[in-house]
Amino acid sequence: MQTFLPFNTLSSWAWHNDSLPANGELPSDYHGVPRETYGREVFYDIPDPSLKQATQWLIGNPNRINLGRIGLTYKGASVSSSLITQAKQVLDLWNGVLTSTFEVDGTPVKVITQGDFDEDAVAFSVESDLIKSGQLTVELDFPYPPIHTTAYKYEVFAGVYNFPLNHTTSIVNQNKKSGSASIHHQLQETKYFANLRWPTQTPLSLTRNEPEGLNATTAHRYTLQPSSTARKSSSISFTAHFSPDQHTPPLPSTIQKRNKLAWNNYWNEGGFVDFTESTNSKATELQRRIITSQYHVRVNSAATGQSPQESGLMNNGWYGKFHMEMVIWHNAHWATWGRQKYFDRIFPALYERLLPSSLARASSMGWEGARWPKMTDPLCATNSPGDINAFLLWQQPHPMYLANLAYRASPTRETLQRWDKVVTATAEYMASYAHLNPRTGRYDLGPPSYGVTENTPPNSTKNLAYELAYWRYALDAAAEWKRLLNLPVPAHWTHVASNLAPLPVVDGLYAVYEGLNTTWWSDPKLTADPRSLIMLQGILPSTPAVNTTLALHTADKVAAIWTDDKIRGWGRPVLAINSARIGNATRAMYHLTAYDYWKFDDAGFAVRGGDGGTPPPFMPGNAGFLLAVAYVVEGWEGSRGEAPGVPRGEGWVVRSEGLVKAL
Incomplete structure (x- = not known):
C-alpha cells in the first residue's frame, strides 16, 4: 500500500516447514558429525556429507513466512512504477503515521498507513477520485514459501507464486452487518487468518479473483473495493489483521487513535539524547x-x-x-x-x-x-x-x-x-x-x-x-x-x-x-x-x-x-x-x-x-549504534564525569535524560 515493490508482511509467530527431502532422507537420520575434542569424540551440529539433503532441511526449517501482500490495483493490474508520478512519502515519527501521496495516470492518490501496538494489525486509509470511479482497488495476494535451498538463504521478497496447488485460501466469513471478512490460508501444518474490517457506513466487498483450485500464479488473489450498493465515495479505510485465529479486528479508526497515543508514550518514556545545540x-x-x-x-x-x-x-x-x-x-x-x-x-x-x-x-x-x-x-x-x-x-x-x-x-x-x-x-x-x-x-x-x-x-x-x-x-x-x-x-x-x-x-x-x-x-x-x-x-x-x-x-x-x-x-x-x-x-x-x-x-x-x-x-547496526550512543553519553559502571565519550572543544554539545549507565 506504500510502495510498488512486493514487500513482506512478516511476524514473530508465522513459520513453516518445507516438504521433506525428495530423496527419502529424514531429518531424524541426522545426528551430527564427530570431531575430536579434548581427546574424545564429540558429535557437533555440522553438515553431514552423507546426508546433504537432510542437513539442508534442518538448516532451512522452520522458515519465517510472508503472511501476504496488500497493494493497490489500477484497472485490474497491480500499480507499477511506470504509472506513478509525483511520489512523496512522509513518516510522522511522533505519531507513527506513514503518508504517501502520488499520482496514478495523472490522478492524485493519498495512502495513510498506521501499525497497531496491541495486535498484529495495520490500518489503511486511501483517498482518490479513482476509487469513486472504480478504477483503483485494493488487492490481497498470498505467496507460498519456496523450497529453502541455499539459494533462498536470504529472501528480500519472501515467498513465490509457483506452487498455487500446494496451499489453499478461502473466504470463510464475510459479515456485512459488522463490516468484516476473513481469509483462511492453509500451508500444510501452518494456518492463519487475514481478518479484515471496515466502517459499516462505507461498506466494502471482498471477492476472490479466480476460482478455487486454479493452477496459476494469480490463484490466491483477492480484491477489496467499495460495495456495489455503497454510496460512491472517493475514500476507503480498512484494517488488515493477521492471526492464527479468526476474529473481528478493531475498526481502523480505533487503531488510528490508539496508535498515536502508543507512539507518543513510547517517545515520552525512557531516554533521549539531544545534540541540536552542537x-x-x-x-x-x-x-x-x-x-x-x-x-x-x-x-x-x-x-x-x-x-x-x-x-x-x-x-x-x-x-x-x-x-x-x-x-x-x-x-x-x-x-x-x-x-x-x-x-x-x-x-x-x-x-x-x-x-x-x-x-x-x-x-x-x-x-x-x-x-x-x-x-x-x-x-x-x-x-x-x-x-x-x-x-x-x-x-x-x-x-x-x-x-x-x-x-x-x-x-x-x-x-x-x-x-x-x-x-x-x-x-x-x-x-x-x-x-x-x-x-x-x-x-x-x-x-x-x-x-x-x-x-x-x-x-x-x-x-x-x-x-x-x-x-x-x-x-x-x-x-x-x-x-x-x-x-x-x-x-x-x-x-x-x-x-x-x-x-x-x-x-x-x-x-x-x-x-x-x-x-x-x-x-x-x-x-x-x-x-x-x-x-x-x-x-x-x-x-x-x-x-x-x-x-x-x-x-x-x-x-x-x-x-x-x-x-x-x-x-x-x-x-x-x-x-x-x-x-x-x-x-x-x-x-x-x-x-x-x-x-x-x-x-x-x-x-x-x-x-x-x-x-x-x-x-544490529541500528541497535548497536544506540548502545554505543548510550555508552559515550551516559557512560558505564566506573566511568566518571558527564558524557565521557563526547570530546570537548570540537563543537559538540549534548544534553540527555533517562539513560542508564552500561555495564
Whole structure:
C-alpha cells in the first residue's frame, strides 16, 4: 500500500516447514558429525556429507513466512512504477503515521498507513477520485514459501507464486452487518487468518479473483473495493489483521487513535539524547540517526520471548532465524535507554524456551548444563547445522551479562530467582566445557572453536582471548548471583574461573588466540576484522582476566591496522564503545560519525557494508549504534564525569535524560 515493490508482511509467530527431502532422507537420520575434542569424540551440529539433503532441511526449517501482500490495483493490474508520478512519502515519527501521496495516470492518490501496538494489525486509509470511479482497488495476494535451498538463504521478497496447488485460501466469513471478512490460508501444518474490517457506513466487498483450485500464479488473489450498493465515495479505510485465529479486528479508526497515543508514550518514556545545540557539522545527521534508530528498533525488535532476525521484520536472512551470539547487540540498548520493559519481554523467556533443548544438547555431547544454540528459531529451538554454528563460543556467556542488566534495573530477589535457572545451567556448561590441561594445570577452551569474527581455523584454534575473558567474567558473575541469593557457590565454578588459561600475549599485546606470533599482525585474514581484541575493553565489563594497560595498547594497535575500508556491520559501535572506555573521546565520536564509510539509508536504516551477506536492513547496526550512543553519553559502571565519550572543544554539545549507565 506504500510502495510498488512486493514487500513482506512478516511476524514473530508465522513459520513453516518445507516438504521433506525428495530423496527419502529424514531429518531424524541426522545426528551430527564427530570431531575430536579434548581427546574424545564429540558429535557437533555440522553438515553431514552423507546426508546433504537432510542437513539442508534442518538448516532451512522452520522458515519465517510472508503472511501476504496488500497493494493497490489500477484497472485490474497491480500499480507499477511506470504509472506513478509525483511520489512523496512522509513518516510522522511522533505519531507513527506513514503518508504517501502520488499520482496514478495523472490522478492524485493519498495512502495513510498506521501499525497497531496491541495486535498484529495495520490500518489503511486511501483517498482518490479513482476509487469513486472504480478504477483503483485494493488487492490481497498470498505467496507460498519456496523450497529453502541455499539459494533462498536470504529472501528480500519472501515467498513465490509457483506452487498455487500446494496451499489453499478461502473466504470463510464475510459479515456485512459488522463490516468484516476473513481469509483462511492453509500451508500444510501452518494456518492463519487475514481478518479484515471496515466502517459499516462505507461498506466494502471482498471477492476472490479466480476460482478455487486454479493452477496459476494469480490463484490466491483477492480484491477489496467499495460495495456495489455503497454510496460512491472517493475514500476507503480498512484494517488488515493477521492471526492464527479468526476474529473481528478493531475498526481502523480505533487503531488510528490508539496508535498515536502508543507512539507518543513510547517517545515520552525512557531516554533521549539531544545534540541540536552542537555547532559540529556532523551533529544533524547524528541526531537523525539517533531518532530514526529508536523508531526502527521499536518496529522490528520488540517481540515477546524472542530476538529479531538481523533484517528485522522486513526481509528474511538465514531463513528468518535469529542468532544467539547477537542478542546483546540487538537488545542491550533497551536497558541503557531506560526502556527496560522491552528487554524484560524478551529475557529470560527466550532462554527459558531454549533451555530443554540446550540441556539435551550439552548432555549428548558429554557436558553438563546448557549449551546454547547459535542459529535457531522459537519453535524447534535446535541449532541449525553449520561449521560456525557448531563451533562458535561467545554466545554461551551472554545470559550472565543479560542477567546483570536485568538485576541492575530491578535489584530484587524476584529478579535473582527468575534468572537463577538460566544462570545456573549456563555456568554448569561453561565450567564443564573448559578442559584441564595436565601440562599447564590451566583450563583450556577448544579446539575446535570459532572466535567472534569467525575467521580463525576452528580445528586448531585454542584459547581465544575474548572468549577466555568472557568465560571468566561470566563464571564470576554466576558465583556472585548465588551469593546474592544466599546459596552456596559450586566450588568447580570458582576453581575453573580462577584457573583459566591466561589470555594469549605476543610482544606486549593481546593476540586473537593462543599459538600466534608477531607475524599475525600481517595476516590479512585476521587483521581484516580484529574486533574481538577491542571488545576486551569494550562491551565486556571489567574482569580480572584482562590487563587494562595491555588492552589499551592493543586497542591502539587495532586502530592503526583496522582501517575504515575494512570496518563493517557492528564494527563501528564496538569501536566507539572501546574508544570511550580507553579515554579517547575524539576517536569514539569519529566512529559514530564516520558517515563516508558507515552508511545509513534515507529511512535511517544502518547499512551493513562490506560484502553485504544479508538482505537489508541490518538491525544490529541500528541497535548497536544506540548502545554505543548510550555508552559515550551516559557512560558505564566506573566511568566518571558527564558524557565521557563526547570530546570537548570540537563543537559538540549534548544534553540527555533517562539513560542508564552500561555495564
